[in-house]
Amino acid sequence: MRRRDKKQIEEFVRTLSQAHDEIKSQIENEDRKVARGILGDCQDGAIQIGSLIETVEGEDCVVIQKLEAYCEQVFRAYEELGEPKQNTGVQAERIYTELQEQLSGITKSVEDDIPERLEILFLPYKASMWDSLESIWKAAYTDENCDAYVVPIPYYDRNPDGTMGKYHYEGMEFPAYVPVTSYFEYDLKKPRRAVRFITMRTILSYRQKSTVNFLIRRSRMISYSRWARLSLTGLYIYATTRRSRQ
Template structure:
């Protein structure tokens, strides 16, 4: 059954009123056309009435007016050839629609806003969480978190394995199975997404139904918030802008109604890139579309408290010294960008890093957290490195002297660690907010 909002019903009443005028003018010259149009009006009223009846007696007054309207519409179809009688009916319809409009306006509560969040990687949920919390706390808003499925890609681009991570979200986040939400019928007021690539991601792809181009059909406001944070740049620096173009010239920005980025400075960078490269759109268009309101990822990091975290016992066996004190914890981050740049040399570097930390395991605990798509990237783009990487990971995990974090909770790693070591990435931008030490690795050394 179709879901009607108050604003939809009021718009329908306006449409029925216009139809009444058109039918009145056309009845004499085209009586059969008038009868057909009257039937459509009646069907529309019946659909709305049937929907409102599902609420019990709450909207009895509105349903009664709709029933009276349907009865007059029927009489009009019977008397379509009786000009005087027909015109009397049309005047009654006009008065009745005014009554219906007033009844809906004053008897129906204002619409609740329906907001949908569509994360795909659970580890990237932090880019939407604070917005969801605000929506969920609003007593006039119904907020739904609907994790969406995604595919790994084969080297030639075809879809491979389907993933769904709905079971990996925090317990306080109620998730909805994506097949249980009918977008076409519900037409949410706002949809939030954090995956910008649609079909152009060569490592993974969300299910095509959830491409931004398609989602735009089901909402009046599609909002894109990047799952990453970029290093701040001078928005007038041409070379710096060129370095971040690949993050900006993406499908979601084209189809979204609003784009929320990490800062006002980055907003200007986005606007400059989009104005230069997206033909047919003015600078003013992008200025109205891009908002520099900050990143929810920063909110999540700053609001995470160590004492509130659940740390697995297997981690604690690595972290605790014999005297009960904690070792220094180093967050080791390996990224897909560095892998693709350095290839085999990157795995050599990885082995060297693990060897050094292994030798110092009595004082330092290594928390290795590869990018969530590291293995998928190797599979899709560097399959010749697959076995060597698998061997490195298996050996590290089996030896048990360090922590291997492939969970969806990146913020836990940020909070419990004492320093960062690894590649430059959006994680570095977040880590800087903590004030802890950061050291970037050089895969060539």
């Protein structure tokens, strides 16, 4: 499972824990109708978590079984609150404890039983410079815990007067064994929190710096892989130009 999906599940589980606090409070205040409504929301939330996990990890994932047990506990609490009133304080504490125990098992299972996949994005622009990234890409591409994407970035030559010259896109020039994703199909604006590798480092133009800042805001880490045989002073990175026109 990708890191962002796992984090989403962990956040959802924390939300369920907060809901349990509210259920306990409502029972103590003898507002059983509101407490039952929150229990219904908890069951809906657990089903959503289960659907996400099943889609990514399959129906045999251990967490699914624990979510099913949690839903059964939620249903029992829901039914109990529809019956004649008991000792409110004792009932509230017991229902809360039972729900939290089930949720604790889910939390541990999510941490232990769902392997985390890391998204790694490679953003070369010149096919001739791919050798500076290829060994890193091969390691990520063959790692079962990584999703590796190669997204070549279009660029412009820079004219002597500082204006943009000829446009280049070399996505079709990469080795046939490298699966290339089109720059126009991969949404760089989406905060995927990926690790991203680029091949520019020093003597950056203003627009190139803007591109790096743009990526940093949407990434867990930006890593430079330097290709020292070619100066970057004659290039604009097209990504920033494209973004500024939208």
